[in-house]
Amino acid sequence: MPKLLLADDDTELCQLLHEYLTQEGFEVALAHDGATAAKLILDHSFDLMVLDVMLPNLNGFDVLKTVRKESQVPILMLTARGDEIDRIVGLELGADDYIAKPCNPRELTARIRTILRRTENVYSTKHKKLQSVHLGDVYINPASREVLLNNEVVKLTATEFDILYLLMSNAGTLVSRDDLSEGCLGRTLEAYDRSIDMHISNLRRKLGPDTKGDERIKTVRGVGYQYVALDS
Template identity: 35%
Template sequence: MVSILIVEDDKNISTMVEEYLTNDGFSVTIAEDGISAIEIFAQQNFQLVLLDLMLPGMDGMKVMKQLRQNSVTPIIIMSAKDSELDKAMGLGFGADDYITKPFSLIELSARIKANIRRVTTYTSEPKEEGTQYVIKDLVIDLQQHLVKKGEEVIELTSKEFDILCLLAKNPGRVFSKEQIYDLVWKDPYCGDANVINVHMKRLREKIGDSTTEAIYIKTVWGIGYKIMEDGK
């Protein structure tokens, strides 16, 4: 059974979400503050975290930064903060998705299943032995679901890994933001380029790339992104 950790101090919301997800076949654990969430997460195996931002003791952003130090478990932020800046910050700190309160429980469940499905695709589907993609000094190992730069293992979230794989499998091909969203998120693109921008920025920072001195991923202005070939 898929286990989900809900980090929410509003008991009305946490109880409502717990009841719905339990009836939908999930195992649910609730933490009412950030410190408890970190302790519980360390003690159990969760497949996904639902995280409120405004928590007593330790806010959601700090909780997420702590969790991301050792885990790539999908994190969905559920928050009343609905500004583009808040969403960008949440995604920038390592969230995989962001849903604004008040939200539909049907939509929340669908997003949970989509995020879990993306992760389990890599662990449940058989991979070709030794399948790797090499971009200069980056090695992308599909079987182990990891990226190495030299001897250093680079921790990527599932979506960051998916984006890098998509580009690496098609060197030289330019993908628009809409195409990346459709292929990685597997949802219809709603015109929110900020989601792609934030994930791409975070991915580039982790692999040591930048928009001014691109080594691996090149921005094709007005179109999208591609993996650089032979320095071009």
């Protein structure tokens, strides 16, 4: 039974979602302020946190920053509908994805399951057949979900890992933003949705330039991204 932490100061909404998610087979803990949410997620074992931006004590962004210093647990942000700035900031700080409030419980459940399928510890036969990729100084292993840069572990969120693996597996080939969204976020890319762009920005920052000092991930403006293939 996957364990979720739902952090939102709207107690009525929390109870509604708690009841719905429990019926859907999740074990759900609740937190109504940021300080409690940060302590719970770091002190206990959860599979995913649903985190509202607007929380007392510590807001959602502060909780996200605190958690990302120690943990890469998947985090789904709850943002105000139409508030693009909150979405961008959340993704910059390491959120895996976002969903706008008020959200449909069914859609929230689908988003949660999409993320958990990518991060589950027990892999299906299909996952076991995925091949590791080694390009230059970067090694990525889908079985252990581990990324090494110059033999040092790089901490990536679940979504960042999936995007990097998809790009590296298709090095030298353009991968569209739509394909990245559907393959790594499990949803169709919405108009003006910058989720993929922000995850790419995070990857560039964490990996830095390649061994020649060039950019690892090339932007094809308006279309998608390409992991630069190394010369043989």
